[in-house]
Amino acid sequence: MTGKLDAVRQNRDALVRELEAVGAKVTTGGMLCPFHEDHRPSAGVYQGKDGAWRFKCQACGVCEDIFGVRAKALGKPLAKVLLEASPHAANPSSPTRARTGHRPAGRGKERVYRDIGRPPGRPAWSNRL
Numbered sequence: 001m002t003g004k005l006d007a008v009r010q011n012r013d014a015l016v017r018e019l020e021a022v023g024a025k026v027t028t029g030g031m032l033c034p035f036h037e038d039h040r041p042s043a044g045v046y047q048g049k050d051g052a053w054r055f056k057c058q059a060c061g062v063c064e065d066i067f068g069v070r071a072k073a074l075g076k077p078l079a080k081v082l083l084e085a086s087p088h089a090a091n092p093s094s095p096t097r098a099r100t101g102h103r104p105a106g107r108g109k110e111r112v113y114r115d116i117g118r119p120p121g122r123p124a125w126s127n128r129l
């Protein structure tokens with residue numbers, strides 16, 4: 001059942017196309033990372049021991065396969081992306097629809113900090129010391 005997804009993971013061109021779709025720029029010296037404000041190419045793709053190609057950014061530390069890249073770019077849970085990519089997905093048009101909801105990458109940092117919330121050391125339930 002995961003055979004098709006594994007085939008996609010092992011397709012370098014598919015990963016590169018996905019990265020370009022979310023804003024990565026492939027250059028001779030490497031790749032401009034779509035997940036942070038990248039001015040020098042600090043990212044690239046490599047093939048893991050399992051045969052899957054992964055994107056890795058040396059600057060911001062993102063390391064994802066094609067589905068992880070898609071999930072991150074769309075702000076969706078990985079499980080949902082995998083479900084949509086699965087050959088058994090009920091709605092074959094959903095990947096297209098997912099793409100139209102795509103937000104530009106690279107300015108998610110503020111949101112990440114907001115989601116983390118209150119600084120550590122003061123749990124919400126501690127009213128006194």
Ligand SMILES: [Zn+2]
Pocket residue numbers: 033034035036038043057058059060061062
């Ligand atoms: Zn990066």
